[in-house]
Amino acid sequence: MASVTLRPVSLNIEDPERPRRAKGELAHAVVDGPDGTHAVELSPVRAEALRLKLLHEESFWCSRQAGGCGGALVLAAGPIRVPYFRHHSGADCALAGDSARAARSYEHLHYQRALLAWLEAQGLSATTEHHLGPDGRADLHVIVHSRRHTIEVQLSPLGINEWRRRDEGYHRQVDHVTWLHGAGAETAAAAEQADRDHALHIRAGAGAGTAIEIGVVTNLTEVWSPLGECELRAEQFWTPHLEQALADLAAAREESAARAAEEAADEARREASRQAAARRRAADAKRETAARGAVPLASSDENDRYGTLPWWGEIHPELASWAPEQGWAWTDGLTEQGRAAARVVSYIVSRLYTSGPISMLLLPDETVGAEVVAALERAGFLRLYERRGVERWERT
Ligand SMILES: [Zn+2]
Numbered sequence: 339m340a341s342v343t344l345r346p347v348s349l350n351i352e353d354p355e356r357p358r359r360a361k362g363e364l365a366h367a368v369v370d371g372p373d374g375t376h377a378v379e380l381s382p383v384r385a386e387a388l389r390l391k392l393l394h395e396e397s398f399w400c401s402r403q404a405g406g407c408g409g410a411l412v413l414a415a416g417p418i419r420v421p422y423f424r425h426h427s428g429a430d431c432a433l434a435g436d437s438a439r440a441a442r443s444y445e446h447l448h449y450q451r452a453l454l455a456w457l458e459a460q461g462l463s464a465t466t467e468h469h470l471g472p473d474g475r476a477d478l479h480v481i482v483h484s485r486r487h488t489i490e491v492q493l494s495p496l497g498i499n500e501w502r503r504r505d506e507g508y509h510r511q512v513d514h515v516t517w518l519h520g521a522g523a524e525t526a527a528a529a530e531q532a533d534r535d536h537a538l539h540i541r542a543g544a545g546a547g548t549a550i551e552i553g554v555v556t557n558l559t560e561v562w563s564p565l566g567e568c569e570l571r572a573e574q575f576w577t578p579h580l581e582q583a584l585a586d587l588a589a590a591r592e593e594s595a596a597r598a599a600e601e602a603a604d605e606a607r608r609e610a611s612r613q614a615a616a617r618r619r620a621a622d623a624k625r626e627t628a629a630r631g632a633v634p635l636a637s638s639d640e641n642d643r644y645g646t647l648p649w650w651g652e653i654h655p656e657l658a659s660w661a662p663e664q665g666w667a668w669t670d671g672l673t674e675q676g677r678a679a680a681r682v683v684s685y686i687v688s689r690l691y692t693s694g695p696i697s698m699l700l701l702p703d704e705t706v707g708a709e710v711v712a713a714l715e716r717a718g719f720l721r722l723y724e725r726r727g728v729e730r731w732e733r734t
Contacts, residue, residue: 363422364411364437366444367398372408374401377447380413380421387413387421398423400431404443407431442493445520449491449540450478452550456565457482464489485570486513491540492527493520501526516575518552531555535587538575554583558590620644628698646703650682657681662688668717676706676713683710687719693732696722 359365368374378394381387391413398413400406400423409429415421425434433440450466457464457480467479478491488508496504501517508515518540519527531537539553541562550565554577561579568577624644643649651657662684669677683699691698699714700707711731714720720731 359420359422359437361437362424362434363414363420364400364424364433364440365422366404366440367411367413367423368401368403368447369394369398372399372402374399375403375447375451377401377404377444377451379444379448380423382420384415384417384421387415391415400425400429400433401444401447404433404440404447406433406440406443445542446478446491446493448542449493449518449550450480452565453478453480453489453491456568457570459566460570462570481512482570485572487570487575488512488515489570489575490515490517491520492517492523495522495524496526498525498529501529505530514574518575527555531557536580536583538577552577554579556583556587558586559583645701647678647682647701650685650701654685657685660685660689662719664717664719668713672709672713673706675704676709679704679706679710680713684714684719687714687731687733691733693730696729696731699731 365380366377367380368377370376378390378398380390396413398411400409400411402408407425407429409425409431411423411425413421413423425431433443446468454464454466462482462484464480464482467481469477469479477493478489480489480491481487482489488511490504490508492501505515505517516538517526517530518538519530520540527537527539536554536556539555539560541551541553542549551562552565552568552575553560553562559579561583563578568575570576574580621644628645660681664684666677669680672680679701682701686699696711699711704710711720711722715722718734721734722729722731724730
């Protein structure tokens with residue numbers, strides 16, 4: 339091969355990644371014959387284009403595998419125009435007038451060739467089928483028979499339901515299905531990520547090289563590796579980042595569940611503390627009321643025993659052996675519950691207080707308060723009267 343000295347070139351291109359080419363000027367070709375799959379993309383840099391021209395001895399074709407005519411292409415890399423491939427005059431070719439369609443087709447060829455080479459390097463052979471997507475993009479179906487595995491390179495847009503339908507269909511035919519989603523297949527990628535926590539993506543590597551990259555995408559991360567570092571293992575399409583990405587996701591979920599449980603426990607503690615404080619305030623308020631000579635009618639808090647029969651028994655243990663001057667004969671007409679209340683209330687009016695509102699004699703856990711008060715009046719413990727609209731009692 340001739341050696342050439344490349345002169346520095348001055349670049350004056352707005353976007354060197356996506357140079358504008360006129361109608362009929364193509365950026366792609368294959369270098370391995372009319373039915374070739376070895377696609378090359380032309381650099382917008384003239385020196386690079388000239389290097390490619392020398393490297394392949396001016397042999398470029400419009401590949402039938404990409405939907406082209408199979409005709410020879412000429413690489414033009416003059417001093418003014420951005421380098422391009424063109425057909426010989428008079429060629430009748432679908433790709434000749436549609437460089438965008440040509441770019442999509444060659445992207446697919448590029449992936450196909452790289453994947454087959456990658457599998458071959460692992461001692462695996464594969465067959466390929468193409469599907470044409472709605473946008474004219476060719477999707478690739480790679481079947482690795484020895485592994486009962488298919489690799490679906492999804493470049494064209496695919497809806498969620500259609501993705502599920504195809505995924506189930508492939509799973510009926512083989513044991514393992516790997517989807518590699520291109521930039522145009524974001525919807526299918528999102529559906530798979532939702533179902534399986536992760537999705538694998540495929541893209542042409544940065545730069546003019548032929549490297550293809552596989553990305554692992556989860557809710558947390560997006561990590562890319564060169565295809566050459568990935569492996570088609572017996573159970574899965576393995577990438578160097580896959581296990582870590584899934585482990586990170588599991589750890590984040592565990593952490594989030596633990597945090598939620600901790601927050602719930604904190605909230606339960608705060609609520610218990612609020613309730614205890616409320617009970618203390620209620621009890622304080624009742625004690626204050628009682629100190630002014632009144633026992634409240636009833637407690638709204640079931641847990642609060644303040645003023646009940648057991649409570650009186652606890653704070654005045656002498657009640658158990660106490661008896662009034664009148665004896666207990668006056669309680670004979672009362673129910674058992676009424677007699678129990680009468681023991682406490684007669685103690686209150688005989689020993690603790692000399693007067694107060696009737697309400698202080700109605701124990702919160704008793705429904706017989708009115709009968710007990712009437713019996714106390716008949717037995718001569720107290721006298722009932724009214725003052726300023728409040729029914730009151732006073733010791734006799
Ligand atoms: Zn052609």
